[in-house]
Each structure stands twice: as C-alpha cells, then as structure tokens.
Amino acid sequence: xxxxxxxxxxxxxxxxxxxxxxxxxxxxxxxxxxxxxxxxxxxxxxxxxxxxxxxxxxxxxxxxxxxxxxxxxxxxxxxxxxxxxxxxxxxxxxxxxxxxxxxxxxxxxxxxxxxxxxxxxxxxxxxxxxxxxxxxxxxxxxxxxxxxxxxxxxxxxxxxxxxxxxxxxxxxxxxxxxxxxxxxxxxxxxxxxxxxxxxxxxxxxxxxxxxxxxxxxxxxxxxxxxxxxxxxxxxxxxxxxxxxxxxxxxxxxxxxxxxxxxxxxxxxxxxxxxxxxxxxxxxxxxxxxxxxxxxxxxxxxxxxxxxxxxxxxxxxxxxxxxxxxxxxxxxxxxxxxxxxxxxxxxxxxxxxxxxxxxxxxxxxxxxxxxxxxxxxxxxxxxxxxxxxxxxxxxxxxxxxxxxxxxxxxxxxxxxxxxxxxxxxxxxxxxxxxxxxxxxxxxxxxxxxxxxxxxxxxxxxxxxxxxxxxxxxxxxxxxxxxxxxxxxxxxxxxxxxxxxxxxxxxxxxxxxxxxxxxxxxxxxxxxxxxxxxxxxxxxxxxxxxxxxxxxxxxxxxxxxxxxxxxxxxxxxxxxxxxxxxxxxxxxxxxxxxxxxxxxxxxxxxxxxxxxxxxxxxxxxxxxx
Numbered sequence: 001x002x003x004x005x006x007x008x009x010x011x012x013x014x015x016x017x018x019x020x021x022x023x024x025x026x027x028x029x030x031x032x033x034x035x036x037x038x039x040x041x042x043x044x045x046x047x048x049x050x051x052x053x054x055x056x057x058x059x060x061x062x063x064x065x066x067x068x069x070x071x072x073x074x075x076x077x078x079x080x081x082x083x084x085x086x087x088x089x090x091x092x093x094x095x096x097x098x099x100x101x102x103x104x105x106x107x108x109x110x111x112x113x114x115x116x117x118x119x120x121x122x123x124x125x126x127x128x129x130x131x132x133x134x135x136x137x138x139x140x141x142x143x144x145x146x147x148x149x150x151x152x153x154x155x156x157x158x159x160x161x162x163x164x165x166x167x168x169x170x171x172x173x174x175x176x177x178x179x180x181x182x183x184x185x186x187x188x189x190x191x192x193x194x195x196x197x198x199x200x201x202x203x204x205x206x207x208x209x210x211x212x213x214x215x216x217x218x219x220x221x222x223x224x225x226x227x228x229x230x231x232x233x234x235x236x237x238x239x240x241x242x243x244x245x246x247x248x249x250x251x252x253x254x255x256x257x258x259x260x261x262x263x264x265x266x267x268x269x270x271x272x273x274x275x276x277x278x279x280x281x282x283x284x285x286x287x288x289x290x291x292x293x294x295x296x297x298x299x300x301x302x303x304x305x306x307x308x309x310x311x312x313x314x315x316x317x318x319x320x321x322x323x324x325x326x327x328x329x330x331x332x333x334x335x336x337x338x339x340x341x342x343x344x345x346x347x348x349x350x351x352x353x354x355x356x357x358x359x360x361x362x363x364x365x366x367x368x369x370x371x372x373x374x375x376x377x378x379x380x381x382x383x384x385x386x387x388x389x390x391x392x393x394x395x396x397x398x399x400x401x402x403x404x405x406x407x408x409x410x411x412x413x414x415x416x417x418x419x420x421x422x423x424x425x426x427x428x429x430x431x432x433x434x435x436x437x438x439x440x441x442x443x444x445x446x447x448x449x450x451x452x453x454x455x456x457x458x459x460x461x462x463x464x465x466x467x468x469x470x471x472x473x474x475x476x477x478x479x480x481x482x483x484x485x486x487x488x489x490x491x492x493x494x495x496x497x498x499x500x501x502x503x504x505x506x507x508x509x510x511x512x513x514x515x516x517x518x519x520x521x522x523x524x525x526x527x528x529x530x531x532x533x534x535x536x537x538x539x540x541x542x543x544x545x546x547x548x549x550x551x552x553x554x555x556x557x558x559x560x561x562x563x564x565x566x567x568x569x570x571x572x573x574x575x576x577x578x579x580x581x582x583x584x585x586x587x588x589x590x591x592x593x594x595x596x597x598x599x600x601x602x603x604x605x606x607x608x609x610x611x612x613x614x615x616x617x618x619x620x621x622x623x
Contacts, residue, residue, distance in 0.1 A: 014070035017127075018061055021069065024122045025057040025092075032114040033107070048106040052099055059099075060092050067091070085123050089116040142168040144204040146195070146231070148222060149211035150174040150184045157210050158185045170202035192222075195229055206232040223465065272564070273487075274302050276358075276400070276494035283308035283356045285341055285389065286363030288316025290447060291404055294486040295360050296320055300328040302490075308335045308354050312363070341385035344392065351396035359393055360489060361386065362404040364420070371416035375597045379588055382419035387426050387585060394434040402493040403427045405443040405501070411610025418604040418611040422584070424501065428575040431499035440496030442489045443503050443571075446477045454512065458519050466528075466537035468516045471544050476509040488568065495563050501571040502563070513539065576607075 029052070033042040064070060069088050072081040093116035100107050143166060147154045150172040161167045172179075172189040179189040190198050198204065207226045223233045282299050286292040287309035293316075299307060307324070311317035321336040328334065335354060339346045341363050350356075364382050365371050371378035386403065393401045405424055408417030424441050431439040446454070454477075461468045480488075484504065492502035517527050520537050528535030563570055576584070584607050591600040601613045 017070040017072075018064055020126055020130075021064055021123055022057040022061050024119060024126065025060050026053050028118040028122055029053060029056060029096075029111070029115050031118055032111050035118075036108050036110055036114055045107055048104070049100075051103065052096070052105040052107065055099055056092070056096060059095060063091060063095070064088055081127070082120075082124060086120055089120045089123075092116065092119070142166060143206060144168050144170050144202050146170055146173055146198065146202075146204045146207045147187075148173045148192075148207050148209045148226070150176070150179050150182075150189045151210070154210035155185050157208060158187060170204045171198060173198075173207070192225065195226070199229060199231065204231065206234065208234045221465075223463075272494040273490045277302045277304055277490065280304050280357040280399075281306040281308070281355055282358045282360065283310055283350070283354070284360045284362060285310045286361075286404075287311045288313055288320045289362060290482060291485055291489070292360075292362040293320045293323075294482045295362060295489060296324055297327070298483075298486050298490060299360075300324060300332060303329070304332060306333040306335065306354060308337055308350065308356065310337045310339060310341070310350065310363070312338070312340050314338060340381070341389045342380055344388045347388055347392045348395065351392050351398065356393075356396060356398055358400045358402075358493070359389065359398055360402050360404070360493070361389055362489075364404070364423075366406065366416060368408065368414050368416045371419070372414055375415040375600055376592050376595060378415050379419050379422075379600055380592050382416070383422045383426065383585070383588060384592065386423040390426060390430045390439070394430060394437055398437050400493055400496065401427070401430075401437055401439045402489055402496070403439075403441040404489055405441045407443060407445045409443060412608060413610065413612070415601070415604065418608040421608045421611075422588070422604075425576050425581055426585070428499050429578055429581050432578065435498065438496050438498050440493060440499065441501045442492045443501055444480055444485055444488060445509075446479050447482055447485050454515070455519075458516055459523075462520060462523050462525065462537060466520075467540040468520065468537060469540050469542050470513060470516055471542055473513045473541055475512045475544075477512060479510055479515075480504060491565060492563075492568060495565075495568070495570075499575075501573055503569050503571060505567045505569060 030042075033045060034040055067084065067088050069084055072084060093112040096112040096115060097109070099105065100109070100112065145161070145167055147157055147169060151174075154172055154174075158169050158172075161169050169187055171187045172184055173192050173195055174180075174189050175192060177191070180191055182189050195207075209222060211222070226233045277299060282304045284292050284295050284299070284307070287296050288311040292311070296307060296309065307328070309317060309320055309324070311320070317336050317338060321334065324334055337350055339350070341347060341361075351359075363385065365374070365378045371382075390401060403423060406417065406420045408414065409421035409424055410417075412418045412421055424443075427439045427441055430437075458468050488502070488504050492500075495502070516539050520527050520539075525536035526532060528538040575581075584603065587603050588600065591597075591603060598613075604611045605613045
C-alpha cells in the first residue's frame, strides 16, 4: 500500500478521498435520524426520503470538488483542513435542508444540522485513521528524529516534518522544567536527562537543535551531550530569522576553496588534455584515493577507451567503481583491479592484458607522521613500487607515465618527502633508458579536502566546539583544490616530452594559523584568545610533529621553464648518475628486506638533499 500511495498522482489521491467522503454521507444521514428520533430503526422515513440518501452524496461530491476539499494533503491535515471540512459540512447542511423542504422528502427539519456535525466527525476521523495507517506502514523506512527545543521554532519544525514521509518526530527535548510531560504539537516534551531512554524506546538517530536564541556555548554543550548518546546533531535557526537572513551567519557552512586559498582557483582545462587521453587505455594507480578518484572522474569525462582502476584497498576500489559506473558513458570499459604496485608480476600482467597506453601513478603513502612511524613500508610503496611500475611500463611499451609527487619532496625533513624525491629520481632515470615512454612528474602542495589534510580535521574540531589544534603558529603551506590537482596532472602529462617536473604557480603560501582563524570565523564563530577571552573556539598549539617543516617549497633549484599554460612551470633539476641510483635502490631494497629502518634513514640522508637522520628516530611501528 505504501508503494501504491507513492505512485498515485495528486488527482488520483483526491478522487479516493472524494469517494471516502461520499461514502460517509449516507451513514451520517441515517445516524442523524437515529439520534433525532431515538429509534435505531427509523425505516418509516425511507419510502419518502430515499431520494435524499441518493442525492446528498452525488451533490456532495460536486460541491466538495469545487471547494477543493479532497485536495487537502492528507499528511498536512490540521487546523486549516478541519475548518474547510466544517465549511463544506455547513454548505451541504443548507443544501440538505433545501432538498428536504423543496422536494418533500419529509425528514425532520433538525436533521440537516445533526447530519453536518456527524459528517464532520466522520470525515475528520477517517483522515486521522488514514494518516495513522500510512505512518504505521512507513515506520520501517523512516528516520526517527528528536527536536531539541519545544518553543515556537520547534513547534514549526515539527509541523513541517509531519508532511515528510521519510521522517518521524519522536518528541521534544527541552531544558524548561515547566514543559515536562506537556504535549506540544501533539508530541511529548522530555527533559534532556531522559534522552537515552527516549532514544532506546523510539529508535531515534538524529536530533535537531531548534533553539536559535541559545548562546553558542549552550548550543555547543548541547551538541556534545547529544553526540555522546550516538545521535547525529543538526542545528536550525528560527523560521523568522531564515526569512530575513539574520541567523544565516550563525550556521556552520561549507567554506569555499577561494575563501581558504586566498586566491582564485586556476582553470586548467585545455584541448590538449582531450587530444592526449581520448580513446586511450588509461590506468590510475591509487584510484580510490583523494587525487586518484578525481583523476578517474576527469578522465572519464574525456572519453578514453578503457579505465583500469588499480587500488590496494577493497573498500576504496568498490566505492570508486560504483561511482564511475553510475556516471561514466557506457562506451568506456571500466576494469577494477585489486593489487599493490610492489607486486611486479601482477602489475606486468595487468599492463599486458589491458594494453595500457597511459599510467597515472597516484598510489603512495603520503601522511607524514604515519610514514615516519612506518618508514620501511613507506619506502617499499613509494620508491620500490614506483620502480616496479616504471619498469613494467617500459616493458609493456606504455606511451605516457605521469608520477603524482609532492612539495614535501623538495629538501625533505621527513621519510615521506625523501621517498617521494627518490621516486622522482627513479622516473627521471627511466626516461634516459626508455625514450619510447614519456615519463614526467607533477609536484604540488597540500590539497584542500584530501584525506588526512588539515581542512577536514579543522572542520571536525570546529563542529565539536573546539579547540582547533595547530602544531606551530608559524607553519605555512601551499594549497590547491582537488580539481586543480587532477587537472594539473592531466594537463602537465599532455605537455610532457620526457623527464620533466611540473609545478603549479599557487601564489603565496598560506599561514596555517590564519587558515584556522578564517575557518572559525567563516563557520560563524569567534576566536577565543588572550585578546578575546569570551570567544567561542580557541586555537591550541601542540608542537611540531616528527619530520614536519615550518614551510614547504616547490622547487629544488631556481631555474624554471615556461609551458603553454601560464600557471604551469617546468622545473630544471639535477638527477642522480645511473650507477649511483642503481646502488641506492639496491641498498634501499636490502634495508626493507632486512627490516632495518636505521639503515634506510642513513641511506636517505646520504642520497636526498635536505634529509638528515633525526637525533631521536621513531621506532618502526612493526617493531
């Protein structure tokens, strides 16, 4: 029946309600006679008055349709609906009186008035019953919510949610003791202390804060209290404030990239990209990651012949494949492949079986503290994995190979950056020995919204009421958007002729302290510091993490070469002699096999400009 109700048109539903009302006319008329005469069998009036039993429903359907009674939305049936039904009953009682007198049906003159009252009771009761039946059938699929605040805003919100079949309001929570055990809008009001019991009894999963006059601190406390009970917490301003816009600045909202970048996003779309990738078989490693998944989506819009999704995480691979199949044209062959880039045989089989033309290598361990704790796995994946993939690409005669690198590869102070620099050196070396494959690298800074970046962390901390944690007040970083990063990879790859390192002109670096303050203010809060002790959220400095730099760089040297795009630069950088690199890779492989993180760090310090073995090296997490 729920499915039937969802597919019926508004007109079809109105016809059903019209039939219900018409069916109530005759029973109401019969019961009017019973009540008026005090006789349960007033059949002596039937021979003369039968015509009224027939005429009243027929005329009533026409009058009801004209007055729009059947078009009152059943789930929104409240005061206005009852008033319109009452007006309809009055009009019909007048018509009934006129028919009874004018056509001589012989019924007592008080019958029309009694009929109107009975019909109104029957019609209202029938609608309430239908609503309850629909609610019962919808219950299994409904989201159950609680409203925190039983004032005018909460009352209005409850009324609005009643018309939504996907939501059921279980009741109100309110701090005002005078409202406890009171019914507001037909819903019970509970003290916040009873929330756990109400949640258990009702199955509520979400609470909506309808308390726009509360202070930010009070709302933050309510959020923490409700989240502690496992509820998703949403906030709502008053409807009056929504209309005139006064409360919009008080709401946490998504912050745009332009507001955080401190510059306009760079448009890197170009015809060169289509020419380079259309009709090709493209493999993206790390396809389920932040950058990899965006590369997948943008490549799909270009029209390749095949997209091979190479990913180590089963969940990430499942999600990107599902998203891609839902959005990509049916002409593109989509191949999901589980695997690691360190598995040489598996990689070689995939490249050969699918005749790959272009590789976008985004698979990497990129989180600085995590790799600092797991240096051997970072080196295995970032360096040896890149070596395996590059050698397999040469053997399979892949046309283009683009490595996604990082600004942390420039004079790195951490293992992650050092391994990314070694990966760049591997790619530069392979270009010398395999001119049939065009190898290139793209180096960029932090990506807004990528997994593990500061932006999602700050958003979570702000939503929780703070504090926002910062490692050092003077830390600066370059930032770019995820679309910018993906477009840079694709466009730079199309420009490449072999061995280049491409970087994006990202303007000035951003001070992370300023970024945190801007996010707090753009979310509608004020910064709490020595100058403003009454502010909402504070910034707490925790100290630099192992391997973390105060600032990042994009270029090792100072020489750059222009490209066809004004915002993309090509770096001129020195690589390692082939024999030296081969020895480095052999020693690195031995350190990984021997599980010797100290030997690895010493090797990185001897090979990568800028990296030095820390005085107090962190133990490998596997130890």
